[in-house]
């Protein structure tokens with residue numbers, strides 16, 4: 305049985321309308337109540353994940369901004385990595401490209417981010433990638449937002465660092481995710497599971513693909529791997 309659990313949020317604990325699965329929450333609480341560490345790992349912000357961590361009842365071990373930020377416990381040091389200024393320069397280049405065409409971009413919670421820039425999927429992520437080719441910026445389309453993040457950062461890279469702070473290794477974890485931004489975490493975990501809605505990239509990185517989608521699939525995985 306794995307020693308710990310790390311999970312993506314959007315599309316893995318929620319459905320495609322971002323509605324949280326109560327069944328997945330119940331399963332996570334069962335882990336917490338049996339002293340199994342649970343890490344919430346998302347492209348979203350620290351404050352978003354902290355609120356969810358508090359209301360689910362995990363212990364504040366989090367990975368935010370697709371691995372740009374990680375923290376062990378609510379009172380641990382918030383480790384924010386990479387050069388966000390570069391991502392903001394890249395974002396301005398995108399604005400300059402799309403605005404003349406009448407295509408407006410919508411930033412997501414920029415004032416609460418330390419490492420990346422996230423914006424609405426109102427423009428084509430492939431076009432954004434081509435536009436930024438040659439710049440030291442990763443373009444990540446999670447299915448819920450487009451992220452510009454510094455090179456080398458990922459949920460998997462952050463998991464390796466956070467696990468060390470927790471006295472664990474990534475191989476000690478069961479990992480659950482649904483999208484391309486989870487692949488690095490799925491590949492480094494001891495066991496990788498994905499719900500039925502997972503993207504092709506996430507499915508390719510999984511050891512086990514659940515029959516059920518979204519949070520129901522993750523609840524299914526927790527019952528299976530943490531009986």
Ligand SMILES: O=C(O)COP(=O)(O)O
Nearest residue numbers: 313314346347348446449
């Ligand atoms: O913030 C996003 O883009 C998606 O969030 P997730 O990593 O929890 O799926």
Ligand SMILES: [Mg+2]
Nearest residue numbers: 312314315483
């Ligand atoms: Mg997701």
